[in-house]
Amino acid sequence: MDFPRQTLNEICPCCGANLWKFLYNSTFNHYNIPIFLCASCGLQTQYPRPKASELYTEEYYSGNADFSYRDERKTEKFDRYVWNARIKNIQKFKYTGQFLDVGCSFGGFLNCAKEAGFDVTGVEISPFSAKIAEARGFKVFTGEFLDADLPENFFDVVTLVEVIEHLSEPSLVFAKLNRILKPGGLLLLQTANFEGWQAIEAGPSYHYYLPGHFYYYSESNLKKILDQSGFKDHITYPGVDFSLSAKLLKSRGSFSSWFEYWKWIRIGIYHWKSKFKKNGRPLTSSMVLYSFKVE
Numbered sequence: 669m670d671f672p673r674q675t676l677n678e679i680c681p682c683c684g685a686n687l688w689k690f691l692y693n694s695t696f697n698h699y700n701i702p703i704f705l706c707a708s709c710g711l712q713t714q715y716p717r718p719k720a721s722e723l724y725t726e727e728y729y730s731g732n733a734d735f736s737y738r739d740e741r742k743t744e745k746f747d748r749y750v751w752n753a754r755i756k757n758i759q760k761f762k763y764t765g766q767f768l769d770v771g772c773s774f775g776g777f778l779n780c781a782k783e784a785g786f787d788v789t790g791v792e793i794s795p796f797s798a799k800i801a802e803a804r805g806f807k808v809f810t811g812e813f814l815d816a817d818l819p820e821n822f823f824d825v826v827t828l829v830e831v832i833e834h835l836s837e838p839s840l841v842f843a844k845l846n847r848i849l850k851p852g853g854l855l856l857l858q859t860a861n862f863e864g865w866q867a868i869e870a871g872p873s874y875h876y877y878l879p880g881h882f883y884y885y886s887e888s889n890l891k892k893i894l895d896q897s898g899f900k901d902h903i904t905y906p907g908v909d910f911s912l913s914a915k916l917l918k919s920r921g922s923f924s925s926w927f928e929y930w931k932w933i934r935i936g937i938y939h940w941k942s943k944f945k946k947n948g949r950p951l952t953s954s955m956v957l958y959s960f961k962v963e
Contacts (some may be wrong), residue, residue, distance in 0.1 A: 688715075908954060
């Protein structure tokens with residue numbers, strides 16, 4: 669994709685300033701996306717932004733689109749290691765109750781939550797994957813999160829796993845997340861931390877610069893937005909909120925031969941690095957954040 673250079677004139681959803689400056693065009697893959705930086709708080713965004721509803725077609729999952737994602741149905745038995753480990757960690761805070769997964773795809777994570785005793789609901793922008801999740805018996809709102817008709821003060825747990833960066837209008841998104849959670853409810857966000865050295869050192873070539881990723885957060889500005897939106901008691905998990913063993917077992921789903929088990933060394937090193945900092949910044953840019961709605 670090749671976007672024309674434009675100027676950005678809008679209020680930053682994190683700090684309320686309008687101090688955007690052009691940072692660079694991304695060089696990851698061939699996307700060449702213009703990236704803007706808020707000079708006040710460091711939030712990054714791409715601009716102009718494509719229409720989200722046009723990105724997540726059947727081709728997105730089959731690998732036949734310019735911007736694609738893997739089909740989770742093909743690796744679900746391996747992905748369950750991570751999903752179940754994550755549910756186990758969530759249950760340290762919320763053992764049961766109403767569970768919403770935003771960006772639920774084909775419903776694999778919902779299925780694990782249901783098996784663990786939660787009452788589950790999904791939101792999925794792609795009609796293709798939403799239809800398949802519904803066929804599995806799950807209640808799924810098809811369309812964008814802001815358009816989903818969700819009850820207020822209802823959910824005990826809301827998860828957005830590699831999803832928050834896909835959503836436009838963050839101020840409205842975080843306000844709605846607060847409204848639909850019960851007081852004391854848990855919000856789980858997994859996204860890249862642009863304060864991490866991995867993102868800083870990669871610069872414009874960082875792999876997170878993708879057509880469907882509209883906003884690029886850091887731990888500090890994400891916590892600031894959450895504070896402003898009625899959340900507290902943030903818990904940051906550098907890397908991920910589950911063990912290395914779950915990650916290694918999941919990775920087997922992408923292996924085509926025994927030779928590929930050498931990748932476990934690379935995965936293990938990355939997992940270990942994610943737990944350490946240099947000059948106050950984490951070495952990697954993987955992050956999971958748990959926050960709780962103010963009671």
